[in-house]
Amino acid sequence: MRKLVLALVTSAAGITAVHAQTRPQDFPRGYLGLGGAVAGTAYNIKGIGNVNKIDKTVTSIKVFGGYEFDPIWGVEAGYDNFSRTNFDFTTGNFQAGTGNSDGYGVYFASKGRYPINDQWEAYVKLGVAFSHRRTSTSVGLNFKEDDTGPYGGAGLQWSFYPRWDFILEYERFGKNKPNGAQADVFSFGTRYSF
Structure with a gap:
């Protein structure tokens, strides 16, 4: 295992060194990205108990794009499609039931970047997000929740x-939701600058 990790680190360092001289530094520039996002789930529905979260997390597709004015400042917008998650439960009168939840989040944020070296940078994002969650149950309890609130994120880019x-980041979409995907999201993906 150690040899495999050492080989991966050595390969990554070699690729980084080879491409260090060719990284474009032209600004302003735009970018588009595609990735995934992972969030925990919660279900808090009045009248039901013993909720079994069949899907404890939700993995979704993330699409984003942005514009960098210079090496430090930019803006970004994105969309996370929170896939359907399932759960089962019992009601107060011991009736068994099933349910599911899905939704999405969109954001617009300003982005501050801190170049660490030619290949790595850290960044933070602050802005506004809109989140939508829809929950349906087999016993007729259905909910729709919309939330507009602050958005924040922090990450690393290689x-x-x-x-x-390649990006790896933490995002926060407003406040926690009563049902479905929660506000804390961990994202990963790739982006292309043009």
Whole structure:
């Protein structure tokens, strides 16, 4: 296992060194990205108990894009499609039931970047987000929740090839939701600068 980890680290360092000289530094520039996002789930529905979260987390597709004015400042917008999650429960009169929840989150944020070296940078994002959750149950309890609130994020970005970057970040979509995907989201993905 140690040899595998050492080989991966050595390969990554080699790729980084080879492409260090060719990373584009032209500003202003735009970018588009695609990735995934993972969030925990919760279900808090009046009248039901013993909720069994079949899907404890939800993994979703994330699409985002932005514009960088210079090496430090930019803006970004994105969309997370929170896939359907399932749960089962019992009602107060011991009737068994099932349910599911889905939703999405969109955001617009300003972005501050801190270059660490030629390949790595850290960044923070602050803005506004809109979140939508829909929950349906087999016993007729259905809910729709919308929330507009603050958005925040922080992450790391690695330039692994000219114009291509890998991102890993934490995002917060407003306040926690009573049902479905929660506000704390961990995202990953790639982006292309043009």
